[in-house]
Amino acid sequence: MDKRIPNLAEAIAGIPDGATVMIGGFGGSGAPIELIHALIDRYLATGSPRDLTVINNNAGNGHVGIAAMIEQGMVRKMVCSFPRSADPRVFTEKYLAGEIALELVPQGTLAERIRAGGAGIPAFYTPTSYGTDLARGKPVAEFDGRPYVQERWLKADVALIKAELGDHYGNLTYRMAARNFSPLMAMAAARTIAQVTRAVAPGGIDPEHVVTPGIFVSGIVEVANPAQEEALNRADAAYPPARPQEVQA
Amino acid sequence: MDKRIPNLAEAIAGIPDGATVMIGGFGGSGAPIELIHALIDRYLATGSPRDLTVINNNAGNGHVGIAAMIEQGMVRKMVCSFPRSADPRVFTEKYLAGEIALELVPQGTLAERIRAGGAGIPAFYTPTSYGTDLARGKPVAEFDGRPYVQERWLKADVALIKAELGDHYGNLTYRMAARNFSPLMAMAAARTIAQVTRAVAPGGIDPEHVVTPGIFVSGIVEVANPAQEEALNRADAAYPPARPQEVQA
Amino acid sequence: MTRKLTNAQIAWRAAQDIADGAYVNLGIGFPEMVAKFQPPGRQAVFHTENGVLGFGEAPPAGQEDWDLINAGKKAITLKPGAAFFHHADSFAMVRGGHLDVAILGAYQVAQNGDLANWSTGPKGVPAVGGAMDLVHGAKRVAVITDHVTKDGKPKLLEACTLPLTGVGCVTRVYTSLAVVDIEGGRFVLREKLPAISLDDLQAVTGARLHLDGAVGDLVVPEL
Amino acid sequence: MTRKLTNAQIAWRAAQDIADGAYVNLGIGFPEMVAKFQPPGRQAVFHTENGVLGFGEAPPAGQEDWDLINAGKKAITLKPGAAFFHHADSFAMVRGGHLDVAILGAYQVAQNGDLANWSTGPKGVPAVGGAMDLVHGAKRVAVITDHVTKDGKPKLLEACTLPLTGVGCVTRVYTSLAVVDIEGGRFVLREKLPAISLDDLQAVTGARLHLDGAVGDLVVPEL
Numbered sequence: 001m002d003k004r005i006p007n008l009a010e011a012i013a014g015i016p017d018g019a020t021v022m023i024g025g026f027g028g029s030g031a032p033i034e035l036i037h038a039l040i041d042r043y044l045a046t047g048s049p050r051d052l053t054v055i056n057n058n059a060g061n062g063h064v065g066i067a068a069m070i071e072q073g074m075v076r077k078m079v080c081s082f083p084r085s086a087d088p089r090v091f092t093e094k095y096l097a098g099e100i101a102l103e104l105v106p107q108g109t110l111a112e113r114i115r116a117g118g119a120g121i122p123a124f125y126t127p128t129s130y131g132t133d134l135a136r137g138k139p140v141a142e143f144d145g146r147p148y149v150q151e152r153w154l155k156a157d158v159a160l161i162k163a164e165l166g167d168h169y170g171n172l173t174y175r176m177a178a179r180n181f182s183p184l185m186a187m188a189a190a191r192t193i194a195q196v197t198r199a200v201a202p203g204g205i206d207p208e209h210v211v212t213p214g215i216f217v218s219g220i221v222e223v224a225n226p227a228q229e230e231a232l233n234r235a236d237a238a239y240p241p242a243r244p245q246e247v248q249a
Numbered sequence: 250m251d252k253r254i255p256n257l258a259e260a261i262a263g264i265p266d267g268a269t270v271m272i273g274g275f276g277g278s279g280a281p282i283e284l285i286h287a288l289i290d291r292y293l294a295t296g297s298p299r300d301l302t303v304i305n306n307n308a309g310n311g312h313v314g315i316a317a318m319i320e321q322g323m324v325r326k327m328v329c330s331f332p333r334s335a336d337p338r339v340f341t342e343k344y345l346a347g348e349i350a351l352e353l354v355p356q357g358t359l360a361e362r363i364r365a366g367g368a369g370i371p372a373f374y375t376p377t378s379y380g381t382d383l384a385r386g387k388p389v390a391e392f393d394g395r396p397y398v399q400e401r402w403l404k405a406d407v408a409l410i411k412a413e414l415g416d417h418y419g420n421l422t423y424r425m426a427a428r429n430f431s432p433l434m435a436m437a438a439a440r441t442i443a444q445v446t447r448a449v450a451p452g453g454i455d456p457e458h459v460v461t462p463g464i465f466v467s468g469i470v471e472v473a474n475p476a477q478e479e480a481l482n483r484a485d486a487a488y489p490p491a492r493p494q495e496v497q498a
Numbered sequence: 499m500t501r502k503l504t505n506a507q508i509a510w511r512a513a514q515d516i517a518d519g520a521y522v523n524l525g526i527g528f529p530e531m532v533a534k535f536q537p538p539g540r541q542a543v544f545h546t547e548n549g550v551l552g553f554g555e556a557p558p559a560g561q562e563d564w565d566l567i568n569a570g571k572k573a574i575t576l577k578p579g580a581a582f583f584h585h586a587d588s589f590a591m592v593r594g595g596h597l598d599v600a601i602l603g604a605y606q607v608a609q610n611g612d613l614a615n616w617s618t619g620p621k622g623v624p625a626v627g628g629a630m631d632l633v634h635g636a637k638r639v640a641v642i643t644d645h646v647t648k649d650g651k652p653k654l655l656e657a658c659t660l661p662l663t664g665v666g667c668v669t670r671v672y673t674s675l676a677v678v679d680i681e682g683g684r685f686v687l688r689e690k691l692p693a694i695s696l697d698d699l700q701a702v703t704g705a706r707l708h709l710d711g712a713v714g715d716l717v718v719p720e721l
Numbered sequence: 722m723t724r725k726l727t728n729a730q731i732a733w734r735a736a737q738d739i740a741d742g743a744y745v746n747l748g749i750g751f752p753e754m755v756a757k758f759q760p761p762g763r764q765a766v767f768h769t770e771n772g773v774l775g776f777g778e779a780p781p782a783g784q785e786d787w788d789l790i791n792a793g794k795k796a797i798t799l800k801p802g803a804a805f806f807h808h809a810d811s812f813a814m815v816r817g818g819h820l821d822v823a824i825l826g827a828y829q830v831a832q833n834g835d836l837a838n839w840s841t842g843p844k845g846v847p848a849v850g851g852a853m854d855l856v857h858g859a860k861r862v863a864v865i866t867d868h869v870t871k872d873g874k875p876k877l878l879e880a881c882t883l884p885l886t887g888v889g890c891v892t893r894v895y896t897s898l899a900v901v902d903i904e905g906g907r908f909v910l911r912e913k914l915p916a917i918s919l920d921d922l923q924a925v926t927g928a929r930l931h932l933d934g935a936v937g938d939l940v941v942p943e944l
Contacts, residue, residue, distance in 0.1 A: 001519035027794040082850040108812030108854030115809040120593035122392035124373040127857035131888035143371035169579040178788040202579030210581035230787035250742035276571040331627040357589030357631030364586040369816035376634035380665035418802040451802030459804035479564035
């Protein structure tokens with residue numbers, strides 16, 4: 001078994017129109033920028049995939065990563081807890097124009113719903129959001145005299161995540177706070193693709209230090225020097241970058 | 250802040266009669282033998298704690314560890330998935346004599362109920378045990394056309410666990426498959442005491458490799474060369490060991 | 499009664515259906531034997547409920563590390579690319595549908611896929627372990643078993659009489675006489691020992707065996 | 722209106738109530754300031770929802786590592802004894818009742834402990850983050866806020882009019898004029914600026930301030 005995928009284009013091939021896609025990252029930390037941009041390349045070349053539902057804590061920042069996906073018109077709906085950022089223009093304009101849907105989920109509920117999807121738990125109860133607008137329409141039950149809201153699992157067709165080390169079996173480690181949602185999304189998607197900063201042979205990760213066991217990972221693709229979304233935005237980057245001839249025209 | 254406790258007697262002090270105690274370990278791997286035996290010492294000296302409810306995957310093996318607690322009469326009820334072992338005599342005899350209660354829980358449900366206790370989830374749904382005797386009396390609900398059983402969280406007054414490294418803040422690592430239930434129990438108990446094979450200063454564990462963050466741990470006590478329950482049983486050990494004068498008498 | 503397969507031979511037959519790279523959980527006891535018979539060129543990744551993925555065979559006697567055991571509490575070894583994790587993550591793998599196949603023993607299997615393999619009744623100390631989790635998690639749940647009980651009674655039945663482990667969960671049964679699929683609430687005979695007649699096989703089976711095309715010969719090596 | 726505390730002074734006052742070794746989550750923005758004012762000899766352990774326990778102050782400009790940020794997406798540093806974990810474990814800390822205190826900002830607080838701090842109404846893009854989780858998890862949920870809105874309207878009310886973040890969750894409010902506990906569905910005044918009279922304080926408060934023993938002087942250093 002060898003889960004290595006030779007390049008980004010192959011890694012994101014086969015994600016169909018209308019797919020639900022979980023994308024790792026909290027703000028810029030852990031955002032799999034290269035996988036996202038490869039998906040945009042495919043969309044620009046083929047018109048597919050479109051009508052995507054994207055699950056991420058945020059709704060993009062600036063004009064790279066998820067924001068660029070939204071800007072290109074690939075995204076039908078965002079599921080997130082905090083669709084704001086330093087430069088949330090792309091999402092905000094489409095949202096206010098009614099061109100993109102939003103399911104707003106409290107952050108911890110979002111994390112737990114994704115874990116539930118990965119762990120085979122169709123529903124669970126939480127006090128979070130009880131009595132608020134975000135609990136509207138959800139079943140409520142009392143346990144030991146306290147009211148709780150019933151939340152459903154979240155699953156996805158594909159998860160795109162960023163990891164640090166990845167071995168041929170798909171075992172993963174992460175880098176600092178870039179871990180965030182990725183181990184959960186890896187569990188909850190039918191197919192999980194991880195871009196890894198370094199691919200190593202089996203045995204290259206101490207079994208004690210594996211954060212995501214390979215059973216949750218379908219493929220890894222090495223991206224040796226990954227871009228940091230925050231750094232890109234501080235440099236006013238956009239994707240795809242404006243081409244010289246377009247600038248002139 | 251320094252969560253180190255100087256000795257075992259102090260570590261297990263204050264566990265009251267009637268307490269619910271989670272004890273880490275799966276069979277002999279991860280069993281906190283020294284903490285358990287310190288608890289037995291206290292019971293033999295003071296008659297307390299007694300009437301304990303013990304949560305562990307198993308119900309003890311041979312005449313050490315949990316089996317010795319049961320043998321001494323400290324345990325009112327076991328919550329476990331597999332109350333059998335190479336030598337389950339102690340539990341079996343008391344159970345068949347009606348002297349100890351048993352709540353039998355499927356292993357994955359046991360793990361998830363403990364995690365739920367630690368994560369603030371009062372109830373969740375699982376397909377496990379649906380349609381079986383172990384689901385009797387539990388609410389059932391259908392999600393997406395499939396039936397599920399509602400399970401409740403499990404919490405404890407105290408968790409006694411065995412870890413490998415522990416720093417002064419209570420951050421823990423484990424050794425191989427000795428990890429098993431311990432990270433979950435640490436979350437689900439009001440007070441968690443870990444015996445650690447090596448206590449290290451803050452910074453002595455890489456933040457990437459912490460398995461149980463210190464927020465879940467109340468105290469650590471160093472036991473430099475911990476006994477292995479399996480090895481004790483293969484040597485026909487018993488606790489407390491028979492004293493020479495008793496053997497003569 | 500006719501000659502039948504040994505446990506090793508049943509395990510061998512089950513092992514032939516495991517794909518390269520499959521994630522597999524083998525029940526405690528007899529099913530553990532399946533790991534020995536992976537076809538050349540195929541390598542499954544074995545999962546054990548107590549928190550190890552990618553383990554290998556038992557260490558030589560005297561070299562056991564009792565912190566490194568499987569769900570049957572037997573000492574194991576690690577293969578390169580192994581991982582440790584806690585019990586909730588381990589059962590997320592099981593219950594979240596991430597295992598490709600679980601191979602379990604059985605007291606009884608019913609034609610609707612019900613399985614009884616954890617309790618022989620109300621006497622004694624009950625113990626369930628991870629069996630009820632495994633039957634509702636793995637993508638494919640197969641059973642390996644002698645075709646009949648020690649006293650010759652059928653184990654493949656119209657309905658289980660012993661306490662259930664899971665409802666409608668088994669899809670294939672490898673027995674000492676046959677390979678039987680469970681489809682649409684019926685036993686469908688796929689393979690049988692060449693030496694046993696259909697009538698004789700039906701006679702030791704507690705529910706109707708249906709045919710769906712040709713019945714293959716159940717041929718296994720001497721083991 | 723009388724002289725009032727600066728944000729830094731409100732944060733300082735809130736910091737005095739945090740015990741040594743407490744596990745603390747500070748809301749995004751103004752509450753983050755509380756970390757600066759821990760009394761000498763006390764060291765809290767700070768938690769951030771995105772998966773870090775035991776972080777320290779911001780790194781010098783130019784030395785940021787954008788994989789090491791807090792929930793406000795600001796660069797942070799680590800202290801010895803820090804730990805990383807994923808979002809579900811992070812919110813298990815929050816929702817499982819493991820944090821000793823969460824200190825949050827507020828648009829409005831009601832006398833029954835209801836908090837509104839995530840939405841100013843239906844226009845614009847809604848965003849909630851971890852606020853709804855924090856209010857139902859921490860053992861103690863405190864609010865720091867100006868006593869009144871920018872246009873002088875009370876923020877401490879009989880009932881919130883803005884969309885709620887949580888029901889009955891706040892137990893103490895540190896304002897620019899006073900320290901107010903919420904007990905039994907009532908505001909109980911604990912401390913007030915010496916320069917403001919009870920009547921004047923009541924006049925800028927949207928619900929009855931109850932007394933329970935002496936009212937202390939809210940005295941803070943120049944900051």
